[in-house]
Amino acid sequence: MVWLDDRDGGGRSLRFDLYHLTLDNRGADMTGDGQADVLSGADMDDPGGVFLAGAAFVHRSEERSVNTGLWPNPVPLLPPIPETQARFGLKVAAGDVTGDGLADAIVAAPDASPGGSNSSGEVWVFPADGNGGFLPPWAPIRHPSLDPGALMGTDIVVADVTGDGKPDLVIGAPGGGGTGEVLIYPAP
Ligand SMILES: [Ca+2]
Ligand SMILES: [Ca+2]
Numbered sequence: 137m138v139w140l141d142d143r144d145g146g147g148r149s150l151r152f153d154l155y156h157l158t159l160d161n162r163g164a165d166m167t168g169d170g171q172a173d174v175l176s177g178a179d180m181d182d183p184g185g186v187f188l189a190g191a192a193f194v195h196r197s198e199e200r201s202v203n204t205g206l207w208p209n210p211v212p213l214l215p216p217i218p219e220t221q222a223r224f225g226l227k228v229a230a231g232d233v234t235g236d237g238l239a240d241a242i243v244a245a246p247d248a249s250p251g252g253s254n255s256s257g258e259v260w261v262f263p264a265d266g267n268g269g270f271l272p273p274w275a276p277i278r279h280p281s282l283d284p285g286a287l288m289g290t291d292i293v294v295a296d297v298t299g300d301g302k303p304d305l306v307i308g309a310p311g312g313g314g315t316g317e318v319l320i321y322p323a324p
């Protein structure tokens with residue numbers, strides 16, 4: 137059980153009750169202190185009042201209180217242009233896809249509709265900047281043919297599947313191609 141701060145009110149709250157959070161805490165250090173950070177997705181957030189656009193937060197190991205177990209002041213990660221009902225943050229993953237040794241934050245918006253293709257989905261990569269923060273995201277990774285309903289990013293795994301020792305990005309698109317697809321983006 138992880139307790140987080142309540143950004144919207146004055147008290148503490150278990151935000152799992154308020155948001156459908158997704159956690160990736162498999163030991164990924166995004167800040168460089170050798171301690172794992174927590175990446176959470178709040179896909180039902182309404183950033184800027186945009187309905188269900190979603191958000192994600194990095195809870196940095198440096199700021200975890202050993203007394204309260206709280207992670208105050210999480211770093212927000214948002215798509216540059218929040219999209220209604222994109223559900224950004226429905227799936228999150230952390231892994232070093234840039235090759236600098238620091239885990240990067242990967243956030244999916246499976247219900248994003250790029251080019252008007254309904255729920256085709258998008259995946260965003262926010263590279264760790266080496267100073268405890270994040271660089272602006274890469275251009276979003278989208279389904280190659282923008283299949284409607286592909287739900288790109290419903291699952292994400294960062295793992296070396298090509299055998300060169302570098303982590304690759306593996307993205308599930310359960311509605312892609314009609315029967316579902318797994319798309320592999322090899323490490324550069
Ligand atoms: Ca850390
Ligand atoms: Ca990195």
